[in-house]
Amino acid sequence: MITEIRWHGRGGQGTVTAAKVFADACLSSGRHVQAFPEYGPERSGAPLRAYNRIADRELRMHCPVTKPDIVVIADPTLIDAVNVTDGSKPDTIFLVNTNLSPEELRKKIGVAPSQKVFSINATKIALETIGRPLPNAALVGALARISKLVDLNTVLEDVRKSFGKKFSQKIIDGNLEATRRGYEEVMEG
16 A cells, blocks of 8 residues: 655745655655655745655655645645645545644635544644744654554654754754654644
8 A cells, every 4th residue: 555645835844854754754664655845946935845655565656646645734824825635535634734723724725524634733833842933843743643654753763863963952852842742732623
């Protein structure tokens, strides 16, 4: 079975990094993975997409995700700017960084009754743990929980490895806490 994930974010939010960290965690748990971005104009704040494929067997497909099993929306303003439901299936799961409840999101996005909607205030978590509005770590934690593709400890270890090469211990600890809180605080509607 292949799980396909499409991420919607804006340049500078860490969306591409989140897709890579999530893929690395799934790889560490013995799965085959892909993580790659799709950019429009490469500038801070510009809408972008990133993709993951996770499977128990070798992946031979190399194209954008057109029929996502999970859609992760890092910036809720994109709901009004791009078609986040494009290609969604009757059982597609939506995970949105927002302060809205899953019920409010369901109406705003216009999803089918059979589709699940989860919300997490990842920006608030990031501000409280990292001190900057970078929702990626909290979204990775929330995605681990709702997808059931990888356990929290594996994700935390990969966040530690990924961020450990580039950042101070304070930043690493903040990202670990954001990931943990994302896992614990995600809400289903």
